[in-house]
Amino acid sequence: MIPPVMMSAFGELDIRRVPFTRKEMLSAFDQADLLALDYLKTQSLLSTNSAVLVVNETFGAMTCGITQALLPLQGPLPVLWSDSHMAHLGLQQNAGANGLPTACFVQAQNTPQGPFNIVILRLPKSHALLCDQVQRMLPQLAPGAVIIMPVMVKHIDNALYQLLESLFGPLTTSLARKKARLIFAINDLAGAGDSPKPQENFWSIPSLALSLQHFSGVFGRTKLDPGAQVLLDQFPQGPYSCVIDLGCGNGVQAIAAAKKWPNARVIGYDESYMSVASATINAANNEVAEQCKFIANDCLTNVGPQTADLILCNPPFHQERVVGDQIAMRMFAQSAQVLTQNGELWVVGNRHLGYHAKLKRWFRQVEQIGAHPKFVVLKAKL
Ligand SMILES: C[S@@+](CC[C@H](N)C(=O)[O-])C[C@H]1O[C@@H](n2cnc3c(N)ncnc32)[C@H](O)[C@@H]1O
Structure with missing residues (x-):
């Protein structure tokens, strides 16, 4: 059985998959989630003015971690953007179980309204979904917004890296920790505007x-x-x-x-x-x-x-x-x-x-x- 405790630099949270089962064999978060949360903390990226967009995470672990970090700063709650109803349920149940307010959830066919200055983007398996989301997301970012992509190393290959470069321009990466890595991009668009329609x-x-x-x-x-x-x-x-x-x-x-x-x-x-x-x-x-x-x-x-x-x-x-x-x-x-x-x-x-x-x-x-x-x-x- 997998213990549900998620320990990040912001503290401890009880994070579970949905539906909740007594003998859970799969974790609701991974090392890439923890690496992203720890990076936000060590780089002091979160502040009262942070407008954070989390994209595609599966059970709300990072969104809850960021909510936990923003509460004492009295910053706005993060927004979770996803195609998954399970992610929506995961967010609601995990926030509730930890006494946290539930972050706003936006369904994938709609476009969250920015401007956001921090994006945490989990890369979906579908490249079509990824391209569609990025094209609609970029106009919703503040100039200079940082885009952080937490990945498990086994899930990133040359083709995916090149696709990300074609979407975001030049990328940098963190060192790997426990088989996880962060990929970074900076938004260099002039300012937030209207997003194209979903593909x-x-x-x-x-x-x-x-x-x-x-x-x-x-x-x-x-x-x-x-x-x-x-x-x-x-x-x-x-x-x-x-x-x-x-x-x-x-x-x-x-x-x-x-x-x-x-x-x-x-x-x-x-x-x-x-x-x-x-x-x-x-x-x-x-x-x-x-x-x-x-x-x-x-x-x-x-x-x-x-x-x-x-x-x-x-x-x-x-x-x-x-x-x-x-x-x-x-x-x-x-x-x-x-x-x-x-x-x-x-x-x-x-x-x-x-x-x-x-x-x-x-x-x-x-x-x-x-x-x-x-x-x-x-x-x-x-
Ligand atoms: C193999 S596809 C079948 C789609 C369609 N019925 C067809 O025949 O082409 C399986 C579908 O199950 C959906 N699915 C996955 N997990 C689910 C869940 N927990 N509850 C309801 N639907 C789910 C997927 O989103 C996907 O659309």
Whole structure:
């Protein structure tokens, strides 16, 4: 089990991942977070006038550390900008658990309004999201603002470093400590101004007559995911009255369901705010807005029991850089609670992930639908 105590130069905080579990095996912060906090302290960068923007951190550790540091200085609270609902929950829960006020949170499809003079930028896995965020963030920075990028050394390579140089101009780096490093840039723009609109990508599925919009953080933003295609090819026959698209991304499964069963209510859940925003736009553009609703959520948390007779799920196999099936397992466990007695969970996944055996922990009947060399579609019933 991982102890939740985060000890930085500003003091001690109890920082946990969400959802909170008694036997947490993964830490909610890393050495790069601690290095950034210690740097802010040793360089005395925080003052009454600090306007701090934190970007993309996963559970609010640094934002809480900076809040802790700014409180006695009576400086404004930092702002956390992220695409992740889990990060939002992490910030709220960790701030609350430590008796700190909750910093302002801005969803990634919106642009935080500056001017900011310090930015702590955790680099997202998606370069598209990174470029989009930087282009919208730069006009919101004060001249001379310092941009600090805490990284674990294993996550930075030449290509990423060059991309950062192309976005920020010349960079400098700190010495490495415990496999973490800081990358620095200085904003040399003349002053804060208007930010461009968030970047969007469009593609269509002619066979289903669907056209889909994607903000930069949306899964499968450049083309239809092969797993999603396999599920669309093996779509259930129905009819159904309440359908959930669990991990809805751009909403493709939800919209296909709404078109197939025009009397069904369809709800899509995703932890990515950009996904929820894109899916909402896509339902409207494909004329099923009345039937569909998209909600930011961690899996099916707080969804009522026995409410859906079909759940469609193309689960994630990583959480940012952490690969594993922990989220898929939570999706399956919660689906068993949310399905009606005769309800069905349809899952698509890579064959090697072994979802068939795993689903049997919660479902009595698990049946494979169709055959594909790489993917399986599984129908699970209670
Ligand atoms: C493999 S993609 C599937 C997207 C879309 N349904 C499709 O078929 O193309 C998995 C989706 O799960 C979402 N996701 C990841 N963690 C989640 C969580 N804890 N709760 C809800 N959705 C989550 C991701 O943001 C991503 O959009």
